[in-house]
Amino acid sequence: MHKHLPRTATRAAALGLAAAVALGLTACGPDIGTAPSTDAGADLLQLPAEESPSGEITIWDRSGDLFEVFDEAIADFNEKYPDVTVNHEAVDIDAKLQNTLITGTDVPDGVFLDDAKIAGLSDYLWDLSDVLAPYSGEIAPQKLDVNSVNGGIYGVPFDSNPGLLYYNAAALEAAGIDATAITTYDELLDAARAYKEAVPSAAPIHLEQSPFLGQLQLEMYASQLGTSLADADGTLRLDSPEYEQILTYLDTVQKEGLGTRAEYLGPTDIAELENGNEVFYPWAIWFDFAPQQLLTETQGDWRAMPLPAWESGGARSGAMGGSSFAIPKDGENSELAALFYSFLMFDEAGYSAVWGPSSVYPSGLNTSIPSYLPAADPSTPLFEPVPALGDQDLWAVATEAGAEIPASVPTPSWWAGAVDYLGTNMQRMLDGELTPAEVLEQSSTEIQTNLIDRQ
Structure with a gap:
């Protein structure tokens, strides 16, 4: 559910879009619930x-x-x-x-x-x-x-x-951390802990606060593991070891104070990105809009790399x-x-x-x-290196990551409607109200009962 955000070609207009970004994305809404094709x-x-x-x-x-x-x-x-x-x-x-x-x-x-x-x-x-x-x-x-x-x-x-890991290279280098050495999510957690030790005010990793975008990001993580909410036949498969692994990681980030919980490019998010407290942003390629148009104080400090893998040797990207x-x-x-x-x-x-x-x-x-x-084609870029990313060749990074995205299955017609259950329950987990296992069990029951069985 891609989201090229509503934005203009000029910096002046773009600076006023922080609040509109989330609104433009949540406008996806539920599907119209057609009969089977x-x-x-x-x-x-x-x-x-x-x-x-x-x-x-x-x-x-x-x-x-x-x-x-x-x-x-x-x-x-x-x-x-x-x-x-x-x-x-x-x-x-x-x-x-x-x-x-x-x-x-x-x-x-x-x-x-x-x-x-x-x-x-x-x-x-x-x-x-x-x-x-x-x-x-x-x-x-x-x-x-x-x-x-x-x-x-x-x-x-x-x-x-393709999902990428954006990072504030200048802030991390000043703290003595080499982000390019990160290859797994366990290593990302270790790097976040080290950065927080160097910068006590930091909550280094972005945690999405919007239920819709949180679920979309969850599917990016799941894509890396070769899974999704439904299988090829449309059968719900949320309650699985893969999703439990992802939610446990997100729960760990929250409980250890390693995450800035904010809506994507909302005012809080931008402030924490600019002041160096939030330095890791696992997101789709389109996050590069932020350093190009919104992050005026840290513009040029950001870089992109493939996502960490869930296990050593695993896929370094997923579709978002x-x-x-x-x-x-x-x-x-x-x-x-x-x-x-x-x-x-x-x-x-x-x-x-x-x-x-x-x-x-x-x-x-x-x-x-x-x-x-x-x-x-990685050797024939269609767009030029990005000055806001320190003139990094984002085309090479993104095409390499895109080639690692595992095959998928058809998106179920009820996907957007699931946000009312899974997306909301994920936020309840980050509030400390539910465990990862409870999110999976409760969301599976709600989606099956309220969406799938009613089709």
Whole structure:
């Protein structure tokens, strides 16, 4: 459930976004609870057969930086397909899409959608297996997995959001700690303890206080261990040794005073990041927005590295969110929408326009990497080194981490609804009200009873 945050291209505007960040993310909300999808293959969409297609399409995107990036890329699309007119509209998708799909009135030809919502909306979307067939062998498997429902694929994968460990290199070096030596979460705990000893006021590791984002981060950790809330058949598998290991780690961070508990880039979070008390941030690649736009006092001090592994030799990254392009069945020109999205994601001119330098991102879009593997070539960066990360080559770090993300399974339609139970219970654990085992047992019962059994 990726989240390219609502942000502008200018520093002045970005500084006012700290409070809006969390609001933009929690707007995901629950899914619309559709009936089970029909069997895969019943409704397949194909690309246009004609060499010079013509027509008009309406594309919905969220307002913000990515809207501007996609909007600018339309000119590149029209260089190749001059007879296709793209009407690009900024829409509050969470508020508008549900009723639009249900009523079938003024349905867009394509829509930018969180991966976690694909399954819940799949009855209204085209199965894109035929569209993706020429490229599927070179798309990150995790992205195909999360967009799959009953064997069909219902989204053109956009981004990969590898988890990374961001760290304040300057503050840690001053305390005599080499963050680059950290390879496991046990070693991260040891480094946090050493930093707290050197800086008594510190609570070095970020602990997410938002139930939604806390659950999203939990899934990043679980992704590293090759698991998720549901298996490939949609069966709940939360109450497991893997999740207990993760929650025990988070509980330890809280109980030992090693964690700054705050909402992602809220005022408290930013203050503790700036004053050197919070120096480790395990998060998706898109945290790099913070040192670029919000952390003015420590800008240039931050670096990124792959996540620690849960066990020595384990995966050093996991997926944290993501988005794709979906094509509603009731759109008037679905095939042309598929052509547009295929150009953006699989044509070199298209993905270079999206991730390469633009008027929106002069150095390139560095808050994600492509899910199309030829575009995510470590030796051919689409965006430049990031000055706010000390001119670090984030492209190399992120593509290396992205390659380590284990395969996944389809995201269940009830994922967002589970936040009311799992996300909330995790916060109760951090409040000292529940143990990790109690979180797993209670959340499993609540999700099964209130979400799964009611479908």
